[in-house]
Amino acid sequence: MKVLVTYASKNGSTEEIAETIADELLAYGLDVLCRSAHDTDASDADAVILGSAVYAGRWLRPARHFLKDQSDRLRRMPFWIFSSGPFGEQATRPTEDDLRWQEPPRVLTRAESLGVRGHVVFGGRLPTEPHGFIENAMVRNTPEDTRDARDWSAIRMWAASIAHELGAQERIGRPVVSA
Template identity: 45%
Template sequence: MRILITYGSKLGGTREIAGQLASDLRDEGLDAQALAPEDVGDVRAYDAVIVGGGLYANRWHRHARRFVHRHAQELRERPVWFFSSGPLDDSASRERIPPTAQVRALMEQVGARGHETFGGRLARDARGFIARSMVREHAGDWRDSGQIARWARGVAAELREAASARAGFESASQESPR
């Protein structure tokens, strides 16, 4: 089963989460790869898709949003999950943070099966006016690799369960009299 993990990332933290998800899914025996949206040719080459976006002022990164809009039809035809990254504290590790209204609307557009919010990362040497103003109080790495791995295992279990059910259905339909 081929799985695409794509992402919108401004400072690299969300890209790194996508990379860990791909690695964790490969550890689960799945063929997973993380690609930037601009490097994705045909979504139909994948059996499932995970789309992630960094959150900036409660808005998903524009590359993630554009990817969903551009591939909406193909995404509706396969299992899809979303993730967000961004809280610059440990809140995402302590409690489940629901998707923002914008992300929820995108999930509904493509029938996404689920969403997870992971903590973000802000380096002390971050560039940009807003990032530099936040560094004093929020610099750090709030991503929880255990949380990311648990979510990846849950996605893998759902995919295996769906594949098993599909195989059982196909086997039963081939055996039924005509």
């Protein structure tokens, strides 16, 4: 079983989530390739996990294009999607409005029409080196202890559930080390 984990990331946080998912799938003995959605396709994959950072309620362009351009292939294979981005209060106690903001409805509609097996929103991380007024204001106005809302245990558990769904029975790789 060859699994493609592909992602669109602006500041590296979503890329790190994708790499953690790929590492967990590898620990279950699956053949995994982890690549940016900007420069890959699903031609050699038996399953796909696609993720994107969410900005202003939208997935990044490379992930949106991958979902559209690879729709014929995705329709014929198991695939999952994830979004990342919320931090602070949004990540710990999201409201109904927060969820609409974090899970772009057009992406979900397209993915569901193709038979996506699951989707999840993971907490994100604010840029460590913010650029511009908006990023600087977000970092300045967010308490330091809530700037990184990624839950590595939840990410690994989601990846493990996918490994089981793909037929992997037990974890054979190295033990999990907390990030």
